Amino acid sequence: MAERNMIAAINLGLDQLLAEDARVMVFGEDVGKNGGVFRATEHLQERHGDSRVFDTPLAESGILGMAIGMAVGGLKPIAEIQFMGFLYPGLDQLMSHAGRLAARSQGQIHVPLVVRVPFGGGIRAPEQHADSIEALLVHTPGLKVVVPSTPYDAKGLLTAAVDDPDPVVVMEPIRLYRMGRQEVPDERYAVPIGPARIARAGTSLTVITWGNMVAVALDAARALAEAGEADLEVLDLRTLYPMDREAIGASVSKTGRAVVLHEAPMTGGLGGEVVAAIQETAFWSLQAPVERVTGPDVPYPPYAWEDFYLPNRERLVAAVRRTLKD
């Protein structure tokens, strides 16, 4: 076992998946010789050949539409969309087809498709490179959506996504690609799709979050613990659909207080769904209203404003203090 960052863990996972099953194909824009703009596919073309790891023309609907056909035709496609802000032309394929073909064929056809898509902000990227549209995907019936926040989960969830018979979108938090290292096993393992992860156990309040924001929540928890102010529990959902309502209910029933944290805009964001899950599973345990800390309802701004847009430790701590006061 070696310490790896998230991008190295994903690269290792892809390498192993390609090695163990000849039906696995890795493709997208710049994933071949260039190894992907974030280097997630580095050296994979050299190792597995340009028939299995290949560049496509620059067209997201074409990539995902072709991937659907490849999946139905007996392959295990892993398509990369370069940034989530460029997924919009491909949404038609996910919404009109990938999520529907199993139902529309009464189970005669399955779409074992994996879509990897880097998302989120925090790296001073150019405009429209930092979107988080998990709510649109989770609202699309027939898709599963996972979001690792650790190197270990990034490799394990990717493996589970490839093993899954249904279409799975793997959202990869760009800011965490190279932030921190962790022991990542060399051998194959899967992190099951569905269960959330308690990233930090605590007793005073539950922060429910995913992706980049897990790091923000852990940072806030550390600060509040050091100050002797609060003992936060951080619940990393890891899978956004299907959502682990039981884990949400269990944690909030224990702490009696919750703050939901995500970087996507507030209105219609997935935080609303989490709040609904809290009141369905833990209403009678609640001791204070649930707060949301999210991006505002504005287009993700050019990076001069990024630090104002993204939820940070200070905003989360303020929300936690308000919630603890009641």
Next chain:
Amino acid sequence: MMSESWPVVEVLSGGASEVSAEVQRRLYEDMILLRSFDERAINLQRQGRIGTFPPSLGQEASEIGSAHALRASDWVVPSYRDHGALMVHGLPLSNVVLFAMGRTPSLSSALKALPTSIPIATHLPHAVGLAVAAQKLGTDDVAMAYFGDGGTSEGDFHEALNFAGVFKAPVIFFCQNNGWAISVPRARQTASETLVQKAVAYGIAGRRVDGNDVLAVYQVVGEAAARARRGEGPTLIESLTYRMGPHTTADDPSRYRPADEYQDWKESRDPIQRMGGFLMAHGLLTPEDDQAIRQAAQDRIQAEVEAAEALAPVEPGGMFQYVFRDPPGDFAAQQRRIEEAVSRG
């Protein structure tokens, strides 16, 4: 003129065909079956026994000729007006009736076809993917996507043809240019003089065929499939036909379509009349045979309609059952709530 670079392939006018008498006869029988089915479906819709239905009246040669040129192991990737091609490929007509009854007809797992695609042209990349899969798995199967003149305006048409060209995928893009996209005529879809010329931009082969000449369609699709199987890549086929009926049973073409245009196609270019005349001229069909073929079609359709109507009404669980192979926990609760409301009903 661009059209001169793309000669329209015709066979019936030439007076002779190399296709076996048996296949010629099958093509004719299936065109009769499709025409009879569409006429029956329109009646069923008028009686309220099925919902909105898109007939292929006038397009029988394109539908039947193209599908007969494929093998059972090839993929058919249909749009919403391609029940004729699906029928030839092995889909029971009862399933077409069920679909028009608002149900999800079960495809057989042996049938190499995707479910009918409702959005326009977004299924074209699926055909490319199926073809790429065949290529990478080392079979010589091909995929054929069906779409219309309106579909060529969509971005996915461009993306699919472009991908197919780059990957040299064994795929056939079968465009039925029937003159109309609901109420919008072909001239308002593109300033291109022909649709087939778009193949040039993607570096792929293009063929133009008389889409009301079933033997010509059969020949051109067969040649494109053979080419794809040899690893020579994709073909765009523009099949020149005409939608003699409405877009669907919910449409009234008299609002937008010149009556003389329709009359001209109906009287002088009907695909069934043309093939029937050809077969009779070659001694392959008698008026008695023709009568028997039409009666057999009616009998078969009657049985298929009865089979569809004999099925029990749907249960709420049916809409949950196949969404995921491994349904999420929440599905059971959502289904139970609907079932409880139904049983209280």
